[in-house]
Amino acid sequence: MSHALQSEEATRVALAACYRLAAHFQMTDLIYTHITAKVPGTEGQFLINPYGRRWEEITASSLVKIDTDGQKIENTAASVNPAGFTIHSAIHNARPDAHWVMHTHTKAGVAVSCLAEGLLPLNQTALQFFERLAYHDFEGIALDHAERSRIVSDFGNHSALVLRNHGLLTVGRTAAEMFNNMFYLNRACEIQVATLSMGRDVVVIPESIARRVASQNDQMSFDDGGLELEWAAHLRMLDSIDPTFRT
Numbered sequence: 001m002s003h004a005l006q007s008e009e010a011t012r013v014a015l016a017a018c019y020r021l022a023a024h025f026q027m028t029d030l031i032y033t034h035i036t037a038k039v040p041g042t043e044g045q046f047l048i049n050p051y052g053r054r055w056e057e058i059t060a061s062s063l064v065k066i067d068t069d070g071q072k073i074e075n076t077a078a079s080v081n082p083a084g085f086t087i088h089s090a091i092h093n094a095r096p097d098a099h100w101v102m103h104t105h106t107k108a109g110v111a112v113s114c115l116a117e118g119l120l121p122l123n124q125t126a127l128q129f130f131e132r133l134a135y136h137d138f139e140g141i142a143l144d145h146a147e148r149s150r151i152v153s154d155f156g157n158h159s160a161l162v163l164r165n166h167g168l169l170t171v172g173r174t175a176a177e178m179f180n181n182m183f184y185l186n187r188a189c190e191i192q193v194a195t196l197s198m199g200r201d202v203v204v205i206p207e208s209i210a211r212r213v214a215s216q217n218d219q220m221s222f223d224d225g226g227l228e229l230e231w232a233a234h235l236r237m238l239d240s241i242d243p244t245f246r247t
Contacts, residue, residue, distance in 0.1 A: 008047075011037050012060035014175040015047050016245040018102065019058035020238050021179060027186060028055045029105040033167070034081075036088045037175070038099045044068045046092060048085060050078035059247045068093060083143050087163075090148030091155065091171060098171035100178035108189035109168040118162055119188060121205050122195055126188040127213040133185075134158040138165035160185050176231035 015037045022028055022035065031052055039045040047063045048070075049055070065074045068089050070082030088101045112119055121130050136154040139147050155161050159181050161169040168185055172178030195202060238245055 008039050008041075009060070011040055011175075012047060012063050013246050015063055015100075016058050016060045017235060017238055018100075018175050018179055019049060019055040020242070020245045021234055022102075022104070022182075023055040024237075024241070025183065025186075027104045027106050027182070030054070032081075032084070033103050033105055034084050034088060035102045035178075036085065036092065036100070038092060039065060044093075045073065046085075046088070048080055048088075050076075051081040051084075052079065059245055061247060083141075086142045086145065086148065087151060087169065090152050091169075094152040095155075095157075095171060097173050100172045100175055101169065102171075102178050102182045103163075103167060103169045104182065104186065105167040106186050106189070108193045109162075109186050110166065111193050112189040113162050113164050113166055113168070118164075119185075120192055121207075121210045122202065123188070123191055123205075124213065125184055125191055127205070127210055128184055128217055129160055129188065130210050130214045132158055132160065132214070134161045136161060136163050138163070142166075174227070174231075176227040176234075179234070180227060180230060 015035060018035045031054060034048055037047045039047060044067055046066050046068075048066055049058055050062050050064050053062065062078065064072060064076060064078050064080050066080055066082075066085065067073050070080060070085035070089065072080060087103060091098050091101050118135055119126055119129060119133055121127055134155045136151050139150075142151075151161075159171055159177075163169060168182065168189070170178055170181035170185060172181060
């Protein structure tokens with residue numbers, strides 16, 4: 001894909017942009033949860049947010065380089081939250097394509113994660129994830145490294161994961177792909193919460209139509225340049241609001 005990032009500097013800028021975008025679209029959990037990126041050209045090196053900063057404050061230079069165990073590998077006064085990297089490290093290490101990992105605790109995402117049915121195929125947005133969404137049962141706060149293998153096993157080769165009773169997680173080969181997955185997964189959850197809250201009869205999409213839409217989504221691949229256009233639009237918005245994410 002032509003928008004693949006080739007340098008640590010470019011990766012830092014894109015990751016900082018992801019944090020600012022998540023803040024803009026109200027997908028933060030104060031100073032908690034994380035978005036991480038593999039440092040290009042390295043093995044076992046990643047970038048993460050400095051612990052304690054609001055996502056609106058993240059800049060390219062403030063991101064911290066860590067190892068697979070979430071420990072700092074550069075001289076910086078910034079602190080990190082190694083426990084928060086437990087899930088991310090498991091996926092980064094197991095999935096060569098998962099260069100970017102985003103985890104959220106949004107109100108709608110957590111709400112849907114608490115439903116036995118999970119994400120329902122109620123609308124066109126939700127159908128982007130029809131039979132393409134993995135689930136992992138809640139085992140408590142993700143501090144136990146033994147849980148990592150089970151997360152990886154449940155996730156398989158999917159691009160999106162519902163952590164039951166917990167939140168959402170998406171991956172991507174690029175920042176654009178990862179963020180697109182999270183934006184629309186969270187939007188699908190928001191729509192589901194809004195729909196079910198009305199207490200009215202719901203129009204059910206037949207399974208045959210759901211499968212047809214899934215096939216259509218395959219044909220409408222973002223590899224044709226759509227992701228580049230979307231990502232460029234995101235960056236233009238951030239630059240117009242506050243370009244300091246690049247610093």
